[in-house]
Structures are given as C-alpha cells and as structure tokens.
Amino acid sequence: MNRGKGNVSGGGGGGDRAGGRGGVNLPALRGYNEALLLDLLRSAGAPGLGRAELAARTGLTPQAVSKITARLAAEGLVAEAGRGxxxxxxxxxxxxxxxxxxxxxxxxxxxxxxxxxxxxxxxxVVDEWSGPLDFGAGPDLVVEAVLAAVVRVRARGAAAPPVGVGVAAPGPLDWRSGVLGPVTGFPGWAGFPLREVLETRLGLPVALDKDTNAAVAAAGGPGGTGSCVYLHVGTGLGAGLRLDGVVYRGARSAAGEFGHQVLRLDGPPCRCGGRGCLEVLCLDAVARGDLAGAARLLGEGAANLVALLDVDRVLLGGRVVAAEPCVFVEGVRAVLEARALTGEPPPVGLAVAGVAEGAAALALGPLFGHG
Amino acid sequence: MNRGKGNVSGGGGGGDRAGGRGGVNLPALRGYNEALLLDLLRSAGAPGLGRAELAARTGLTPQAVSKITARLAAEGLVAEAGRGxxxxxxxxxxxxxxxxxxxxxxxxxxxxxxxxxxxxxxxxVVDEWSGPLDFGAGPDLVVEAVLAAVVRVRARGAAAPPVGVGVAAPGPLDWRSGVLGPVTGFPGWAGFPLREVLETRLGLPVALDKDTNAAVAAAGGPGGTGSCVYLHVGTGLGAGLRLDGVVYRGARSAAGEFGHQVLRLDGPPCRCGGRGCLEVLCLDAVARGDLAGAARLLGEGAANLVALLDVDRVLLGGRVVAAEPCVFVEGVRAVLEARALTGEPPPVGLAVAGVAEGAAALALGPLFGHG
DNA sequence: CCACTTTGGCAACAGCGTTGCGTAAGTGCA
DNA sequence: TGCACTTACGCAACGCTGTTGCCAAAGTGG
Incomplete structure (x- = not known):
C-alpha cells in the first residue's frame, strides 16, 4: 500500500481504515501536502494566493510550496493568475x-x-440532469437509473473521467461498508451493497452517504472548518452534522436522528414508539397548515442541538421548508434568539446547494484531503 | 516551527493552529509515526505487540517500524518484553x-x-492528593492552590518533570485561548487567562478544559476510537462528548450544554430563560427525592442525544449520580432500551476514572498524537 | 539613481521510510 | 536427526521529501 505515484488522490494516510489511524510514509506525506495546498487555493477563490502566503498558512517553507505547486501545475490543477x-x-x-x-x-x-x-x-455545476425515479422499485432498477444518470452528465469524448461519483440516498445506511439499511417505507433495500455494485459497474470510486450528510457537506462550502448543521423537513425530519469541518456520521452511521427527540413528554405517540417526538409535533403542525407553529417547534429542536453542539450555522432544507422558506427561517431564528444561552445565536439560512451537489463534493473530498 | 528534534511531543502537524490544517514536514512526520506507535502499544496493554504486528496495523513497512521503535527504545519509552x-x-x-x-x-x-x-x-495513578478549595475566592488564591497541588504530586528529586499538566475547571471556558468564562455562580472569573498564567508559573505545558471534557477523555480509556458521552449531574447538568475518539468542544468551546434541552414545552421556567429544560425537571425530581424519576428524565435526554449522535457508550457521573449509582444507571438504561430506534442501545455505565485522571490524560495527549 | 524589501528559483543537503538481502529462530515432516 | 519451509528482524544502499544557502528578479521609497 501507499504506492501512490503521481496521483494526487493517493494521500490521506494509507493503512487499513479499520480501527485506528494509519502510518504516514513519504508518498502519503506528499499527497497530504498537495491536497492541503489545493484545499487552500480552493477556499481562497477568485483572486488567488501567492506562494509566500501559502507558506505562511501551512507552516511549510516557501521553497517547499514552490516545489509542490510546480507539481500541481504540471498536472494542470493549478495555474498562475497574474500578480498581486x-x-x-x-x-x-x-x-x-x-x-x-x-x-x-x-x-x-x-x-x-x-x-x-x-x-x-x-x-x-457544469452539467445536470434529473428525471423520475421509483426508489421502491428495488435495487436493480435503481442501479440502472444511476448508471444512466451518470452517463448523461459525464463528460464525453477525450475528457478525463470523473474523479469519483458521490451518491446520496435516504437512510439508514452504513457509510463504512456502503450497504443500505431498512429505508423507511422501502424495507426491500436492506442489506444491498450499493456502493460496491456501483463501483464495479462504473469502474470509478463511489462515495455513498445519507442525503442529509451530502446536504451538509455541500452547505458548508469548500474548506469550511466550523461546525454546521443541516435540518431537513420532508417526509420525516433528519439532520446532517458537520463538526469541526468534517461530516460526523456516528459509531454506526446512524447519527442525525434529529426528529425523534422528545420535546413534549406524554405528547402524541410517534411511529418510532416514543411520545411527543419533534417529528410528530412538527409534521402534525404542517398537516394542520400551521407552518409558523411547525417552524417554532423546529426551532426548539434546533436550539437543543445548538446548545449541545455549539454550532456555527444552521441550514434548513427539504420540501416542507421549500414551500415557505421565510416562515421557517424566521421562525427558527426567533426561537434560537430567545433561547441563546450566551452571546449571539448562530445564523439561520437556507441550504442553497442541492443534495446532488453535496454528493459530488463528497466524491471530490479525497482530492482535497477530506476523505 | 516544526523543528522538533529528539522530542517525541514534537509531532502533530505543525503550522499555526488558527484556522485550517497545517502542512507536514519530515520532523512532523517522524513525530506523528512515533506517537502512532506509542498509542498502539498503549492500547495493546500488557502482553505487548510484535514489530510485525505494528507494521500490519499501521501500514508501514516492518523495517520502518524497527527504526521507529529503536528510537523510542533509546528514549526509554518502549522496551522488549519477552517473546510471543x-x-x-x-x-x-x-x-x-x-x-x-x-x-x-x-x-x-x-x-x-x-x-x-x-x-x-x-x-x-502513581500519586494523588486532594484538599478543600474555595473556587469563589478568585483566581489568585486558586492559582496558588493549583501550584501547591502540583508540587505535592510531582515526582521529586532527579526524576524527569511531567510531560504536562492538565487542569479541569467548571465551564464555560474557551479551550482555544485557555481563558475562563463567567462560571455559574462565580462571575469574577470571567476573562481570567488561567492557562497562560499557569504555564508561566509552572514552566510546563498546560491543558485547560471543562471538567466534563476531562471526564469523557478519561472515560474513553486509552486509544478509544468510538463515540462516547459523559453525562454529569451535580449542581447543574452537563455533558462531555468524545466523537470518533476525539473530544468535541464546538465552535466556541461551548459544546455539551446538555441540561438546557427542552423536554417539556410549557414546563416550569428554568434559570436559562427557557421552560421545561431537562435540568429543571431533573433537579426538581432530585429535590423531591424522586431519584427514579430523575433517572428517567435523564434517560430521556440521553436518548435524544444517543439518537442524534449515535454514540457507543453512555457514562454517568457527578455527585447526584454517585449518591445512588444503580438507580441512575438502571433508569437511564431502561429509557434507552425503550427508545432504541434500531438494534441494541448503547451500554450505560458509571464513569470510573475521575476528572483529575481525565485532565492528566489530556496533558499526555500530545505524546500519543491526540493533541 | 540607489538602497531596501519581497518574491521565488537553483543546487546541495539532512532525514524520512523503502528496498534488497542476509541472518536468526522457530515449525513440520520424513 | 536432518532438511525444507516459514516468520521475524537487522544492515546497507536508495529514492524522495522538505530544508537550507545563495542568488536573480521586480517592485517601493528617499
């Protein structure tokens, strides 16, 4: 292992990812530093950065930065862009x-x-495509649909193949193994090794993750280091967590069950078996047409989460939110304001980037050392 | 920076810790791999590990492991221990x-x-000491008390000085800067740079953290990679989070505010300004002598947290818990069992190691690459 | 016009893990 | 008992990493 030679994605640590951390050898070090500089340049955006500035930010010597950026330029990943x-x-x-x-x-x-x-x-976004899908039709048909969709947006001709393909699916799923769980409403998916099947069929690296995780990966934008949560209100409630810049998935890839927190002990029963879950209360309010009330309830749940995890930013998304974005943003913001323990509450916004964009960001992750 | 030469603690990445990640050069790589092997050997415990096994786990070549362990042996950190x-x-x-x-x-x-x-x-634990303290007496007296306490347990004579000193204090405090916040009940501490003062007076590296964070650092034991929460019930309620093996502190070091999650909308008012917070409900139950009820409430809050963060293990501590440990462990366990969404709920236990032990673990962290 | 500052490249270098190969020390079978 | 085989591990040479020393280029300011 760790024979990464000439490929930027070779970095990251090497070793088996089971259990602890891996050792680092010279190719891994090289890949890490390349990914680090790429990440900094991506975050910097339009004007660009000078070599000396990169050196100051990384702690590497200017000479090392020159060498590394020269390699990146040779691969076409980096170019000079005028003078500051x-x-x-x-x-x-x-x-x-x-x-x-x-x-x-x-x-x-x-x-x-x-x-x-x-x-x-x-x-x-360079290319995009969307179409109908029946997720309940089962793995075989959906796999074909994914393959067809990838072909539609994939660059044709002599262009280089994509670095990877990210797939966002409804949970639960096991991120480490790439195997789906008993998706709510579609139990037939349980145990299907979607990532492995797609990797074989596509011949490309595939990153499979929950839709909420993909959403928060995109929402954070490139190179974010803070903590951010994405709250999804659709058929159910879910959350994606990005803590200290990295997506947090939990011990069994089950993190983000935001909807089944109890907000009202002895409240109405929920499908999860509990009583007074946020999901029941919130979706009931939506069903009644009381969107402002739903927003307040969502805000209470968000405030619990903000207090526990001390997040920088709260992003909202999902079909219910999309119907009346301002009501939800303002409602949640008001509750966070009222329940802020100290100082300013984190800003509340709408998730602008889509879930597919987030899945693509997960696929590009290894290139920037986030894999 | 990154001139670490001969000292094991020099690893970890280098660069300024403000903002993003730092670059890695050869001394940092060396330090990282040394810390990694030390960490593996610590986790392995009594029988010991062979060089080949270390190589397999790290992904490094056996030859590299031999070189690194030879350096560690020269520093006295590692020794041969018979044959397998x-x-x-x-x-x-x-x-x-x-x-x-x-x-x-x-x-x-x-x-x-x-x-x-x-x-x-x-x-x-090699040595220990404890005594009375009036935290409200203010920074000057407490600093003297810390210095005296360190002297009491510090190895005397020609022994090497400690690697570092960890200090666990009541929150809120800013972990990054080492400055205390307005500690509940003792507002006079706000803004006091305890870490800096202690580092100057002791001439040793000091790690300052919230007591709950120290508790969870110890509770996880050496080299833990899973996710674990420590729930503290004392004067107030607090939580320490160890996610994917590392202590999570949040964007502003304020993570772990576990007590002010709303469990009963329109419940009794809380000192935080909200209504129906877990802390109010739970401590009211304690005041009534209804420990079983308090345990159930704590369990509801724990279940919310377990669902959100998908933790491996839940640990309880604090004076209220210590009064009737079994009642709390069983009560929380029962609620987690009832509210488990899928599969087994995480085991519930008592925090066996103390907070001071956790603070010491934080001080030793850099040696094992956890700093 | 010249002193000064800052950027950034060329060449030699120290130090990291890796490769190639030899030796030590066991097991298993005839 | 003897021999083939396996596994563990060290010595020496090596390739590649970022670093250091030095110098040219290209601006600013008096």
Missing part, C-alpha cells in the same frame, strides 16, 4: 485552482426523483 | 510501553475541592 499588489517588494505572483482540471459527479436518489450533476473543482 | 508464541516461524519479540518513562499531572478544580493526580503513561 506589492507590499514593498516584488509583487507576488498569484496562483489559483484550475476548476476545469477535474470533475466529480453527484447523484441524489430521492424517493420519487433522481438528479445528477457534474461539478468542477470549484463546486460549480 | 510462534505462528510457524521465528516467534515475535514483544514490545511494550514503559509506563514509568514519563508522567503527567492532572488537576481537578471543583467548586469546593481540589484534587491532583500524577499518572504514568498507562494512565495508572
């Missing part, structure tokens, strides 16, 4: 990411639709 | 950690007591 203002000496020659150098594909499997996007390294 | 059983060839010569090679000191500042321990590398 002088600070009393020679002006820095700016470097920027070349977004078109590589691509990633993301696929969102919803219960009744499929959407696929192809994104460049900057996260911009 | 043969598996068809030459039997492996076992290596084990030398617990006495280094020490760490942990100090627990409670509201009315101070306790200090000295632990060896295996986490075993």
């Amino acid at each position: 203002a002088s600070t009393g000496g020679k002006p820095r020659t700016l470097l920027r990411l070349v977004p078109q150098a590589r691509h990633g594909v993301g696929v969102h499997l919803d219960r009744d639709r499929i959407r696929a996007v192809r994104v460049d390294l900057a996260g911009g | 059983a043969s598996t068809g060839g030459k039997p492996r010569t076992l290596l084990r950690l030398v617990p006495q090679a280094r020490h760490g000191v942990g100090v627990h500042l409670d509201r009315d007591r101070i306790r200090a321990v000295r632990v060896d590398l295996a986490g075993g």
Whole structure:
C-alpha cells in the first residue's frame, strides 16, 4: 500500500481504515501536502494566493510550496493568475485552482426523483440532469437509473473521467461498508451493497452517504472548518452534522436522528414508539397548515442541538421548508434568539446547494484531503 | 516551527493552529509515526505487540517500524518484553510501553475541592492528593492552590518533570485561548487567562478544559476510537462528548450544554430563560427525592442525544449520580432500551476514572498524537 | 539613481521510510 | 536427526521529501 505515484488522490494516510489511524510514509506525506495546498487555493477563490502566503498558512517553507505547486501545475490543477499588489517588494505572483482540471459527479436518489450533476473543482455545476425515479422499485432498477444518470452528465469524448461519483440516498445506511439499511417505507433495500455494485459497474470510486450528510457537506462550502448543521423537513425530519469541518456520521452511521427527540413528554405517540417526538409535533403542525407553529417547534429542536453542539450555522432544507422558506427561517431564528444561552445565536439560512451537489463534493473530498 | 528534534511531543502537524490544517514536514512526520506507535502499544496493554504486528496495523513497512521503535527504545519509552508464541516461524519479540518513562499531572478544580493526580503513561495513578478549595475566592488564591497541588504530586528529586499538566475547571471556558468564562455562580472569573498564567508559573505545558471534557477523555480509556458521552449531574447538568475518539468542544468551546434541552414545552421556567429544560425537571425530581424519576428524565435526554449522535457508550457521573449509582444507571438504561430506534442501545455505565485522571490524560495527549 | 524589501528559483543537503538481502529462530515432516 | 519451509528482524544502499544557502528578479521609497 501507499504506492501512490503521481496521483494526487493517493494521500490521506494509507493503512487499513479499520480501527485506528494509519502510518504516514513519504508518498502519503506528499499527497497530504498537495491536497492541503489545493484545499487552500480552493477556499481562497477568485483572486488567488501567492506562494509566500501559502507558506505562511501551512507552516511549510516557501521553497517547499514552490516545489509542490510546480507539481500541481504540471498536472494542470493549478495555474498562475497574474500578480498581486506589492507590499514593498516584488509583487507576488498569484496562483489559483484550475476548476476545469477535474470533475466529480453527484447523484441524489430521492424517493420519487433522481438528479445528477457534474461539478468542477470549484463546486460549480457544469452539467445536470434529473428525471423520475421509483426508489421502491428495488435495487436493480435503481442501479440502472444511476448508471444512466451518470452517463448523461459525464463528460464525453477525450475528457478525463470523473474523479469519483458521490451518491446520496435516504437512510439508514452504513457509510463504512456502503450497504443500505431498512429505508423507511422501502424495507426491500436492506442489506444491498450499493456502493460496491456501483463501483464495479462504473469502474470509478463511489462515495455513498445519507442525503442529509451530502446536504451538509455541500452547505458548508469548500474548506469550511466550523461546525454546521443541516435540518431537513420532508417526509420525516433528519439532520446532517458537520463538526469541526468534517461530516460526523456516528459509531454506526446512524447519527442525525434529529426528529425523534422528545420535546413534549406524554405528547402524541410517534411511529418510532416514543411520545411527543419533534417529528410528530412538527409534521402534525404542517398537516394542520400551521407552518409558523411547525417552524417554532423546529426551532426548539434546533436550539437543543445548538446548545449541545455549539454550532456555527444552521441550514434548513427539504420540501416542507421549500414551500415557505421565510416562515421557517424566521421562525427558527426567533426561537434560537430567545433561547441563546450566551452571546449571539448562530445564523439561520437556507441550504442553497442541492443534495446532488453535496454528493459530488463528497466524491471530490479525497482530492482535497477530506476523505 | 516544526523543528522538533529528539522530542517525541514534537509531532502533530505543525503550522499555526488558527484556522485550517497545517502542512507536514519530515520532523512532523517522524513525530506523528512515533506517537502512532506509542498509542498502539498503549492500547495493546500488557502482553505487548510484535514489530510485525505494528507494521500490519499501521501500514508501514516492518523495517520502518524497527527504526521507529529503536528510537523510542533509546528514549526509554518502549522496551522488549519477552517473546510471543510462534505462528510457524521465528516467534515475535514483544514490545511494550514503559509506563514509568514519563508522567503527567492532572488537576481537578471543583467548586469546593481540589484534587491532583500524577499518572504514568498507562494512565495508572502513581500519586494523588486532594484538599478543600474555595473556587469563589478568585483566581489568585486558586492559582496558588493549583501550584501547591502540583508540587505535592510531582515526582521529586532527579526524576524527569511531567510531560504536562492538565487542569479541569467548571465551564464555560474557551479551550482555544485557555481563558475562563463567567462560571455559574462565580462571575469574577470571567476573562481570567488561567492557562497562560499557569504555564508561566509552572514552566510546563498546560491543558485547560471543562471538567466534563476531562471526564469523557478519561472515560474513553486509552486509544478509544468510538463515540462516547459523559453525562454529569451535580449542581447543574452537563455533558462531555468524545466523537470518533476525539473530544468535541464546538465552535466556541461551548459544546455539551446538555441540561438546557427542552423536554417539556410549557414546563416550569428554568434559570436559562427557557421552560421545561431537562435540568429543571431533573433537579426538581432530585429535590423531591424522586431519584427514579430523575433517572428517567435523564434517560430521556440521553436518548435524544444517543439518537442524534449515535454514540457507543453512555457514562454517568457527578455527585447526584454517585449518591445512588444503580438507580441512575438502571433508569437511564431502561429509557434507552425503550427508545432504541434500531438494534441494541448503547451500554450505560458509571464513569470510573475521575476528572483529575481525565485532565492528566489530556496533558499526555500530545505524546500519543491526540493533541 | 540607489538602497531596501519581497518574491521565488537553483543546487546541495539532512532525514524520512523503502528496498534488497542476509541472518536468526522457530515449525513440520520424513 | 536432518532438511525444507516459514516468520521475524537487522544492515546497507536508495529514492524522495522538505530544508537550507545563495542568488536573480521586480517592485517601493528617499
């Protein structure tokens, strides 16, 4: 292992990922530093960064940065982009990411639709396609649908193949093994090794994750280091957690069960067996047409979560939210404001990027050292 | 930076810790791999591990492991410990950690007591001392008390100084800067740079953290990789989170506010301004003498948390729990059992190691690459 | 016009894990 | 008892990493 030679994605640590951390050898170190610089350049965005600035941020010497960026430039991932203002000496020659150098594909499997996007390294959508889907039709048909969707957005001709394909599916699923669980309403999926099947059929690395996790991966934007939660209100309630910049999935990939927190002991019974779960209360309010009330309830749940995890930002999404975005954003914000323990509550916003974009971001993750 | 030469603690990544990740150079790589092997040997415990086994677990070559362990042996951190059983060839010569090679000191500042321990590398308590403390007497007196406590447990004579000193204090406090916040009941502490002051006075690295974080760091035991929560019931309610093996502190070091989750909308008012917080409900039950009811309420809050974070293990501690441990463990366990969404609920136990031991573990963290 | 600052490349270097190969020390079978 | 085989592990040479020393380029400011 750790024979990564010439490929940027070779970094990350090596070793078996079962259990503890792996050892680091020189190819892994090289890959890590390359990914680190790529990540910094991606975060920096348009104007670009000078080599000296990269050196200061990473703690590497300017000479090392020059060597590494030269390798990245040789691979076409990085290019010079004019000069910056002088600070009393020679002006820095700016470097920027070349977004078109590589691509990633993301696929969102919803219960009744499929959407696929192809994104460049900057996260911009280059191509997209969506169509109907019957998730309940079972693995075989859905696999074919995914393959067809990937073909539709995949670059044709001589262009390089995508770095990887990210697939976002309804939970529960085991992220480590890539195997689906008993999806609510579609128990027939339980135990299907979707990631493995897709990797074989596509011949590409596949990242399979829950839709909420994909959403929060995209929502965070590139290179985010803070903590952020995505709250989804649709058929059910779910949460995606990005803690200290990385998606948190929990010991058994089951983290994010946000809807079954009890908000009202002795409240109405929930399908989970409990009573007074946020999901029951919130969806009941939605069914009654009381969106403001639903938003307040969602806010209470969000406030519990904000207090526990001290997050930077709260993002909302899902079909119910999309119907009346402002009502939900304002309702949640008001509750967070009222329940803030100290200081400012975290800002509340709408998840702008889609789930498919998030899945693509997960597929590109290893390139930037987030895999 | 990154000039670590000959010192094991030099690893970890280097670079400024503000913002993103740092770059890795050769000294940092060396330190990382040394810490990794030390961590594996610590986790392995008594019988020891062979070099070949270390190589298999890390992904490094056997030759690299031999070189690294030779360096560690030269520093006295590792020693050979007999031979293992043969598996068809030459039997492996076992290596084990030398617990006495280094020490760490942990100090627990409670509201009315101070306790200090000295632990060896295996986490075993070598020396301990405790005495009364008036945390409200203010920073100056408490700093003197800490210094005195460290002197009492510190190894005398020619022994090497401790690797570091960990201090656990009531929150809120800012872990990154080492500055205390407005501690509940003792607002005079707000803004006091305890870590900096102690580092100057002691001449040793100091790790300052919330008591709940220290508790969960110890509770996890050495080298844990799963997710674990520690729930504290004392004057208030608090939680320490260890997610994927590392202590999670949140964006502003405020994570773990477990007591102010709303369990009963329109319940009794709480000092935080909300209504029906777990803390109010639970402590009211305690005040009424209804410990079983308090345990059930704690269980409901724990179940919310378990569902959200998918933790492996739940640990209980604090004076209220200590009064009737079995009632709380059984009560929480019963609720988790009833509210388990799928599969087995995580086991519930008592936090056996103390907070001071956890503080010491935080001080030893950098040695094992957990800093 | 010149001193100064800052950027960034070339070449030699120290140090990391890796490769190739030899030796030590067991097991298993005839 | 003898021999083939397996496994563990060290020595020496090596390739590749980031680092250091030095120098050219390209600005600013008096």
